[in-house]
Amino acid sequence: MSETRVFLLPDLGEGLTEAELVSWHVAVGDSIEVDQPIAEVETAKSAVEVPSPYAGIVAELHGKPGETLDVGKPLISVTPISSGAGVSADDAVPAEPAQPAVVPAETELAEPKPANAEAEAYREEEKAGSGNVLIGYGTPGGHAAAKRTRLPKASVSVLEPAETRPADKAADDLTLLRTRVPGKLGAVISPLVRRMAREHGVDLGELHGSGESGLIMRRDVEKAISAPVVEPAETKPAALVKPVETKPAPVVEPAETKETQGRDARTGLAISSRTPVRGVRKVVAATMSRSRSEIPEATVWVDVDATGLMELREGMKAGGAAVPGLLAFIARFVTAGLKKYPELNTRIESAEDGSQEIVGFDGVNLGIAAQTDRGLVVPSVRSAEKLSARELDAEIRRLTDVAREGKATPTELGSGTFTLNNYGVFGVDGSAAIINHPEVAILGVGRIIDKPWVVNGELAVRKVTELTLTFDHRVCDGGTAAGFLRFVADAIENPTTLLADI
Structure with a gap:
């Protein structure tokens, strides 16, 4: 044998x-x-x-x-x-x-x-x-x-x-x-x-x-x-590529919970369970801890009148065309803003002698924060600055789906240069998000709700959202961060004008 x-x-x-x-x-x-x-x-x-x-x-x-x-x-x-x-x-x-x-x-x-x-x-x-x-x-x-x-x-x-x-x-x-x-x-x-x-x-x-x-x-x-000559494979825009059909992810049992009859010495309460920190939760914890300990971060925010963007999408729907989601439009504005303010699309590297360098990139890999059953993951749209709003919409949907199925590749999950976080889907207005290390900035988008707003000197009800930018103060100062945030806000408020320019 x-x-x-x-x-x-x-x-x-x-x-x-x-x-x-x-x-x-x-x-x-x-x-x-x-x-x-x-x-x-x-x-x-x-x-x-x-x-x-x-x-x-x-x-x-x-x-x-x-x-x-x-x-x-x-x-x-x-x-x-x-x-x-x-x-x-x-x-x-x-x-x-x-x-x-x-x-x-x-x-x-x-x-x-x-x-x-x-x-x-x-x-x-x-x-x-x-x-x-x-x-x-x-x-x-x-x-x-x-x-x-x-x-x-x-x-x-x-x-x-x-x-x-x-x-x-x-x-x-x-x-x-x-x-x-x-x-x-x-x-x-x-x-x-x-x-x-x-x-x-x-x-x-x-x-x-x-x-x-x-x-x-x-x-x-x-x-x-x-074959004497091999023709190059036809490349289709991302928006036209049908997402690959994948098998439903197998049901994963919840993390093992160990029952115990012990009592906590500090609180005096009985301990009901102990849950190991592992998998995605373990990585998220390590990344967030490193971000907080290494990055001197600052946060700026602004309320934005999104009525113009909402009306633009409604007009596109009336025309019978396929309409990208709001996040895809905002992603398009973000990539244009990073082209104008490239300091926020960088990374800091430290040498053995203690010196540091700010490393810039020729392109934007836009991370999209996605909440899954396995925890928070951030797959990234590679070379997002080259994609239209429709192409961004298709790729964001594809990445979100594979991330929730637990099938995203290491490259998709580890190559981002800037993160966009739509926490408005959870019904909250704002959040001082933690930067996704080793990136240097993250933009959060809150829910869009009706609010009183002054338009041309008169009070009106408008669709308002809040943008929050958390940035690494080592790569830029408040002026650069405010300039980028204002650029994205203006694009949301006047989408028709700015879309023509970008």
């Missing part, structure tokens, strides 16, 4: 050191395939499925749902199946008398392969595939349902993976980095496809896969080899 292999919890990106085990997709005794999803884990960034790099029988599950596991610790133990066991009659390949039996690997085209040297080389690369992938991620396609089977009594020799040359492995790893789909643990290219592309000089980074989640298949490489 083959030696049991232990798969360690991989680094799930962004240097995260732990993850909460949400659920197992397999059980002890199940037969699993290479790259089959075996468990769902939740990190401080998102919920992801972890694929197995090994095929065989599940020998042990190292953890229970709800437990927090450290990266690098055992996740699952798998006992490999000898190549003659667990294969259906349709899939089996007759073994030659003096040769070890080889189980044919599943190909993209689902065609049986002859038991020749090429087929054996393919099998060897497929066996080595997941072991070569970075941070434990596997290749897609291993989504077969788990099936229970008994370990075979007799063991048949299995071909070991062929040794990979260092240069080829380095090239494969580089290709993998360029072609892995963010947020999709399984969306990587199989070793066979990578080898075929390398031998024919095909740049996988330029291909658009036809497989699930954009996976580059063998047929995509063959098409690129046969």
Whole structure:
């Protein structure tokens, strides 16, 4: 019987050191395939499925749902199946008398392969595939349902993976980095496809896969080899891109609450529960604490007559056109304001000698604060200054949806340069928000309500909201912050004029 292999919890990106085990997709005794999803884990960034790099029988599950596991610790133990066991009659390949039996690997085209040297080389690369992938991620396609089977009594020799040359492995790893789909643990290219592309000089980074989640298949490489010219993929504006349909996020049980009969020494009251601070809540707590301790912040605010913006949207609705949400218009004004006042779209970096630099950016990644069941997260619209109000509206909705499903990628959650926070949806007028470190400013928008307002010397009822800007006093003074806030307020009050200029 083959030696049991232990798969360690991989680094799930962004240097995260732990993850909460949400659920197992397999059980002890199940037969699993290479790259089959075996468990769902939740990190401080998102919920992801972890694929197995090994095929065989599940020998042990190292953890229970709800437990927090450290990266690098055992996740699952798998006992490999000898190549003659667990294969259906349709899939089996007759073994030659003096040769070890080889189980044919599943190909993209689902065609049986002859038991020749090429087929054996393919099998060897497929066996080595997941072991070569970075941070434990596997290749897609291993989504077969788990099936229970008994370990075979007799063991048949299995071909070991062929040794990979260092240069080829380095090239494969580089290709993998360029072609892995963010947020999709399984969306990587199989070793066979990578080898075929390398031998024919095909740049996988330029291909658009036809497989699930954009996976580059063998047929995509063959098409690129046969085609003399590869036309660039058509790029559509963000507003016209239909959000990717995703499966509903699995129900996650509330954080484990430990009942206790103890009594609090300070208050004298009985302690009813203890809730561990972990996951997103742990990251939010750390970020907010660091922001408060490092950033000398100041806050300015202004009441704004939003009647003009509301009337503009009503007029667009009457014309039958698709109308962006109010937040999309405000986001458009914010990006224009940051172009005029770039000091608020920066970051402070400290050197080892204690010196500091203000780092500016050529572009705006606009963070949108979103409240989810997992806590407050801030996915960002990349290069938001290049998008129209309609395009911003589509991207904001998409990011909000994936964030609430726990499927936002680390890049989407960690690349912002300025944050827009719409806390008016909670029915409040204002808030001195905490800056999302390492950014240097955050703009909050309160609810829009009817208020008495003086218009042309007369009292009138207008739609009024409050804008609140919290900024890092190290990067600018009150004049810059007030100028930016006034720019956005004027744009809301006179949207038709300012939209024509920006």
